[in-house]
Amino acid sequence: MRKLGILILCMVFVLGTTSVFAEIKNPDTLIKATYGTVRTLDPAVAYDTESGQRLNNIYETLVRFEGSSTDAYAPLLAVEVPTLENGGISEDGKTYTFTIREGVKFHGGESLTPEDVEYSFERNMICDPDGGPMWMMLEALTGHDSTRDQDGKIIDGIFEKIVNSVEVDGNKVILHLPMPYPPLMQILTQRWAAVFPKSWAIAQGCWDGILENAANFNNPEPGHEPLIEKTNGSGPYFMKSWEKSKEFVFERFEEYWGEKPALKYGIVKYVPEWSTRKLMLQNGDADTVSVDNTYVPEMLEVEGLKHYEVPQLSVTAAMFCQKVNPDQNTSIGSGQLDGEGIPPDFFSDINVRKAFLHAFDRDLYKEDVLQNLSDIPTNPNVPGLPYALEVPVYEFDLEKAAEYMKKAWDGQVWEKGFKMTITHNTGNDMREGAAVMLAENINSLNPKFKVEVANVEWKDYLVKYRNFQYPVFIIGWSADYPDPHNFLFTFMKSTGVYGRYMAYANPEVDQLCDEGIATTMPEERAKIYERLQNLWYEDAIGLCIYQQKLYRFYRDWVQGFVPHPMDADAAEWLMRLSKQEQ
Numbered sequence: 330m331r332k333l334g335i336l337i338l339c340m341v342f343v344l345g346t347t348s349v350f351a352e353i354k355n356p357d358t359l360i361k362a363t364y365g366t367v368r369t370l371d372p373a374v375a376y377d378t379e380s381g382q383r384l385n386n387i388y389e390t391l392v393r394f395e396g397s398s399t400d401a402y403a404p405l406l407a408v409e410v411p412t413l414e415n416g417g418i419s420e421d422g423k424t425y426t427f428t429i430r431e432g433v434k435f436h437g438g439e440s441l442t443p444e445d446v447e448y449s450f451e452r453n454m455i456c457d458p459d460g461g462p463m464w465m466m467l468e469a470l471t472g473h474d475s476t477r478d479q480d481g482k483i484i485d486g487i488f489e490k491i492v493n494s495v496e497v498d499g500n501k502v503i504l505h506l507p508m509p510y511p512p513l514m515q516i517l518t519q520r521w522a523a524v525f526p527k528s529w530a531i532a533q534g535c536w537d538g539i540l541e542n543a544a545n546f547n548n549p550e551p552g553h554e555p556l557i558e559k560t561n562g563s564g565p566y567f568m569k570s571w572e573k574s575k576e577f578v579f580e581r582f583e584e585y586w587g588e589k590p591a592l593k594y595g596i597v598k599y600v601p602e603w604s605t606r607k608l609m610l611q612n613g614d615a616d617t618v619s620v621d622n623t624y625v626p627e628m629l630e631v632e633g634l635k636h637y638e639v640p641q642l643s644v645t646a647a648m649f650c651q652k653v654n655p656d657q658n659t660s661i662g663s664g665q666l667d668g669e670g671i672p673p674d675f676f677s678d679i680n681v682r683k684a685f686l687h688a689f690d691r692d693l694y695k696e697d698v699l700q701n702l703s704d705i706p707t708n709p710n711v712p713g714l715p716y717a718l719e720v721p722v723y724e725f726d727l728e729k730a731a732e733y734m735k736k737a738w739d740g741q742v743w744e745k746g747f748k749m750t751i752t753h754n755t756g757n758d759m760r761e762g763a764a765v766m767l768a769e770n771i772n773s774l775n776p777k778f779k780v781e782v783a784n785v786e787w788k789d790y791l792v793k794y795r796n797f798q799y800p801v802f803i804i805g806w807s808a809d810y811p812d813p814h815n816f817l818f819t820f821m822k823s824t825g826v827y828g829r830y831m832a833y834a835n836p837e838v839d840q841l842c843d844e845g846i847a848t849t850m851p852e853e854r855a856k857i858y859e860r861l862q863n864l865w866y867e868d869a870i871g872l873c874i875y876q877q878k879l880y881r882f883y884r885d886w887v888q889g890f891v892p893h894p895m896d897a898d899a900a901e902w903l904m905r906l907s908k909q910e911q
Contacts, residue, residue, distance in 0.1 A: 338510075354613045356908050361621040362609050364601040364756025366574050366866055371556035372523040373453035374549075376462040376826065377791055378807060378899035381520050386579055386595065386903050388562035389434075391427050391513065393445070397893050399642075399811045402514055404523055406441065406563065408428050410514075420508030427502045436560070436567040439526040443497045448527035450504075452536045455543045456490045458554065459793045460826060462521040465809060468846070470494035475824055476547055488543040497671075508790055511849065517812035529561050551792050565590045565904040574599050576787060579903060591889075591907035601756035610634070610882065616908065617883045619898050621758045622702045625880045633652040634825065634904045639879040644711045644816065645805035647751075647763060647872040649676035649685065652832035654797035660783075661800055662748040668739050668777060671749045676800060676874040677832075680737040682869040686723035687730035689763070689872055690772035695753035698762035703877045708815045708865040709806070709820040711876045711895070714856040717813075720866045731774045746777020751801045752793075755784040760803045763874045767801070794889040803874070804829070806833045807880040809898045812857045814846045821861060831871065838864055886910060 365379035367910035373386055383589055391407040402410045407427040411417020412758065417426050433441035450466065457463040457476040462475040471490040479482055487587025496503040502722035506513070516522065531537055536546040543608040549555070559570045565587065566579035579595035596614070600606045603624060611631060620628055628634065653673040657666045676682055691705050699705075707720045721728075735743045753760040761784065785793065792800040804827065809815050819826045822842040823834035838861065845857040865871075879898055883890060891904040 333457065335621050342508060352613075353908050353910070355594075357592055357710050358596060358599065358885070359592050359617075359903060359906055359908070360609075360615045360826050361595045361617050361901055362598045362606045362615040363899065364590060364599070364606075364754075364787070365619075366599055366786055367571070367577060368788040368791045369552075369554060369557045370560050370568070371456075371554040372449075372520050372525070373456035374458045374462055374554045374557070375520060376460065377787070378897040379787060382597070382899045382901055383577060383579075384520040384560075384562075385900070386566045386657060387560050387564045387568060388520060388525065389564050390519065390522045390524065393518050394515075394529065394893065394895075396502060398663070399893075399895060401564070404430075406433060406446070414418075419441070422511075423506045425504040425506070425513065425887075427504075429500055429502060430586070431500070433563050434584045435526050435529070435563050436528065436582055437529055439529060439561075441524070441563060441795070442527075443500055443502050446493045446502045447497050448523050448538065449524045450522065452530060454522060455488060455536050455546055456549065456554070456611050458521065458548050458551070460830065462519075462809070464813075464826070465512075465516045466521060467491075467510075468514050469506060469516060469715055470504060472507040474818075474822075479824065483544055483547060490542060491543075492540055507519045510634045510846075512810040512812050512815070515812075517595075518741050518887045519809060521811040523562065525561050529554070533559055551795065556683070562838075566595060569594070573788070573890055582709045587868065588904075590904040592903055595901070595903040597901075603756075603758065603852060605625075610884070613884060616824075616887050617881065617901070619756075620880055620882050622640045622875075622880070623700045623758050623762070625702055626758075628882055633885055635887075636880055636881050636882045636883045636889065636894050639881060639896070640713070641877045641879050641897065642808035642811055643805055643897060644706055644876050645760065645803065645874050646709065646820065646827075647685075647767065647801055647874060648831050649682050650778075650797060650802065650831050651677040651869055652797065652802050653800050658798055659823045660723065660750040661753060666738060666745055666747060668746040669748050670802060671747045675738075675747070675749070678737050679869050680733040681742065683723060684737065684774075685735035685767060686732040686773075686869055686872055687701055687726050687733065688767055689723075689874075690725040690766060690770070691722070692725070694763065694766060694874070698759055699875055702880070703875045706876045708862045708873060708875045709816045710862050711816070712872075714808075714813050716855050718859060721889055724865070725870070727770060727774060730770070734774055734778075741776060746775060746779070748779040748781075749800050750783050751803070752785055752790070752799050753803045754787045756787075757809055759875060763872075764801075764803060791793065797830060797832070805877075805897070808895045811895070812852075813861075814842070817845070817858065817861045818842045821865065833870055834870075835864065835868060838868075841865050 392402045393405045395401040395403045429443045432684045468474045475489045565585045569578040569580040577597045581593045606618040610618045677688045751764040753764045822828045
């Protein structure tokens with residue numbers, strides 16, 4: 330079942346266009362225009378696709394995915410991919426051995442050593458920021474999905490477990506797992522497993538390598554992580570410059586150990602206005618731009634372009650935060666149920682959540698906003714993943730929405746009214762469309778209801794939702810690895826990447842998430858994930874709004890793009906690309 334889903338998702342179409350003969354602008358530079366901004370360049374902290382794009386071109390991992398595959402690998406900083414057959418993976422699945430490549434230089438001039446790999450893994454797990462990506466490495470290598478308990482206290486002995494999980498033996502790095510963890514290789518292909526020089530990282534203020542001091546480097550304040558603006562990888566490109574909310578410039582690393590990339594520069598420009606992005610692509614001032622589904626039909630008529638349809642292992646959802654932080658919060662008005670605001674726990678009443686769910690017109694949204702190009706899944710375990718099901722949904726019905734609002738907060742919501750804001754990230758028109766639909770439909774129920782819509786720049790949006798500032802936040806998730814645990818843990822577990830910021834907690838959900846990743850028996854996993862998907866509906870946790878079929882448009886002189894179902898729009902592997910006439 331798993332392989333079938335992956336094969337379907339990997340069916341990517343390169344669709345023909347009419348080429349026009351034009352001079353290639355900036356032949357040694359790839360220019361991309363998008364509406365995303367970078368939050369951080371620290372591999373232990375970055376957990377969004379825009380920041381990830383920068384890191385993926387600067388840093389390297391031990392292994393990478395092979396082409397468009399999601400379960401075949403090629404060596405990178407490791408000499409070979411460990412397998413059972415070559416002895417790299419032990420018979421019990423609890424030991425992985427990697428032989429480290431020689432002759433690799435970092436951008437700062439340092440030579441790669443096995444100790445750098447060991448330190449990078451340990452430092453990132455010790456750092457483990459709230460809402461960051463390190464839960465996967467921790468879960469695989471220590472059996473815990475965090476270094477802290479639910480009260481935020483450091484778990485006894487966790488740093489010892491981290492240090493003991495990674496060992497250097499000569500030119501080899503050995504990973505010790507407490508139990509078999511099938512997604513490990515997929516996790517190791519991603520940027521949170523990036524390798525950097527130990528001496529350089531310590532000099533920048535990262536963990537000093539002393540076990541007893543580890544707690545001092547755990548969970549840094551957002552915006553104060555030591556590598557937020559600094560990089561030193563071994564990848565084919567280094568950071569030449571970064572003007573926040575304007576542009577990011579890559580330059581080719583001439584001492585790169587591998588095949589020399591064709592392009593000397595890569596530039597990512599921040600252009601939130603669609604009309605400007607479109608004009609840049611038409612004129613050849615950009616080689617590729619972000620195109621939301623809303624604008625795909627008009628772009629299909631533009632000459633001089635080629636495009637790819639890439640079904641995504643991803644989902645975007647509107648999440649209801651059940652315990653908003655009221656401190657200096659402009660999204661909840663007065664902070665009380667007095668007609669001029671909402672209380673911080675407004676969405677803890679399931680009647681409010683069900684009312685919002687009944688106020689979303691799936692059919693109209695799919696037609697008008699998604700242009701019938703993408704689908705609306707019923708829960709976060711989207712089609713293409715193992716054990717995916719269609720569970721019930723709260724159909725569009727404003728009468729039912731009104732009924733639930735009349736029940737909410739013992740009738741006070743209907744009697745007093747409320748005021749709040751739904752926030753989305755600037756430039757994302759598909760998310761804006763969902764926010765506006767919810768606001769307009771909820772407001773139509775009662776003249777005392779005042780739901781407004783606001784947009785916030787992406788790098789700031791990431792910080793604010795993690796500070797519990799938004800009663801409703803709209804955000805997407807692309808697969809870290811193609812398994813239901815990666816999605817249902819994220820959206821539903823109380824310690825999950827999004828679950829925690831919804832302040833959602835259900836002991837049954839937490840137990841099922843733990844059991845799902847701990848068993849390898851398909852029959853048992855199927856039962857667990859069926860229950861979890863139905864709990865998404867029963868608890869009215871959030872609203873899935875789209876599983877995108879990504880349309881990527883390039884000038885027809887851009888060659889070498891390799892589609893991948895786990896690469897979102899932000900992903901751009903510069904070393905694969907070149908610019909030349911067809």
